[in-house]
Amino acid sequence: MTDHPNIVVLTGAGISAESGIATFRGPGGLWEGHRVEDVCTPEALARDPGLVHRFYDLRRAALAAVEPNPAHCALARLDAEWPGELLIVTQNVDDLHERAGATRMLHMHGELQSALCAACGAARPWAGELPPGTRCPDCGAPAMRPDIVFFGEMPYQMERIERALAMCDLFVSIGTSGAVYPAAGFVQTARHWGAATLEINLEPSQGSFLFEESRMGRASELVPVWVEAVLASQRRTSPRT
Numbered sequence: 001m002t003d004h005p006n007i008v009v010l011t012g013a014g015i016s017a018e019s020g021i022a023t024f025r026g027p028g029g030l031w032e033g034h035r036v037e038d039v040c041t042p043e044a045l046a047r048d049p050g051l052v053h054r055f056y057d058l059r060r061a062a063l064a065a066v067e068p069n070p071a072h073c074a075l076a077r078l079d080a081e082w083p084g085e086l087l088i089v090t091q092n093v094d095d096l097h098e099r100a101g102a103t104r105m106l107h108m109h110g111e112l113q114s115a116l117c118a119a120c121g122a123a124r125p126w127a128g129e130l131p132p133g134t135r136c137p138d139c140g141a142p143a144m145r146p147d148i149v150f151f152g153e154m155p156y157q158m159e160r161i162e163r164a165l166a167m168c169d170l171f172v173s174i175g176t177s178g179a180v181y182p183a184a185g186f187v188q189t190a191r192h193w194g195a196a197t198l199e200i201n202l203e204p205s206q207g208s209f210l211f212e213e214s215r216m217g218r219a220s221e222l223v224p225v226w227v228e229a230v231l232a233s234q235r236r237t238s239p240r241t
Helices: 013-017 042-047 049-065 070-081 096-100 158-167 183-192 219-237
Strands: 006-011 085-090 105-107 110-117 123-125 144-148 170-174 196-201 213-216
Touching: 006 070, 006 158, 006 183, 013 070, 013 219, 042 049, 049 110, 049 144, 070 085, 070 096, 070 219, 085 158, 158 183, 170 183, 170 219, 183 196, 196 219
Parallel strands: 006 085, 006 170, 085 105, 170 196, 196 213
Antiparallel strands: 110 123, 110 144
16 A cells, blocks of 8 residues: 555454454354344334343443454554544444554444433443433433444444545455445445545455455454554655654
8 A cells, every 4th residue: 555644444343353252243143142133223122121231231341351452453553653634433332442542433333331311312431230220410311221323223423434434545444244334335435535445354245346455364463464554655655854
């Protein structure tokens, strides 16, 4: 890659799987032993709030047992050292990007360590258990729920993401299945506006054919190599002072 002053990176479950976090759709379409339809839809929350809240309580607690891997750390290094525009958009609800040190990023599908009031819309950091009926610290309604974008709900900050895709020179997708929209369509949006596109994945995604370049292998091995190459290219093209 040559000089790309404006980069958008999309990360998915594949980047965190190497840290021990289960991918969203495991064998048989299950996530941690549950059907996705039973733990990640508005209907599931209304039907069995106890199950849904317990499910995300366990996922939240499990974060203490995992650590960022070299792919997270490499993207944090890119964040710290890249002089141009950069936005890391993650579909993941874990905090591994932040713990690695990334700051120029957003969670389009919500965060495990956040709670959302279904009554007033206020969100706030949340570290412990979140039983159904927990009262909102802002409005007092017994309506706090996991701050997770369920299937059928609108992902967060889509306008910001669309602007970034329209302005980027390089779009990179790391560890995504290419099956979940709207994220699966980001490569087409970036290409429409003239960006170069790169996929880094353990195996070809459903949208691999849309990328100009695909690199198959473990994110923890390939992402650090890519980041080093991008930063080295920037050093070579930067004017001497």
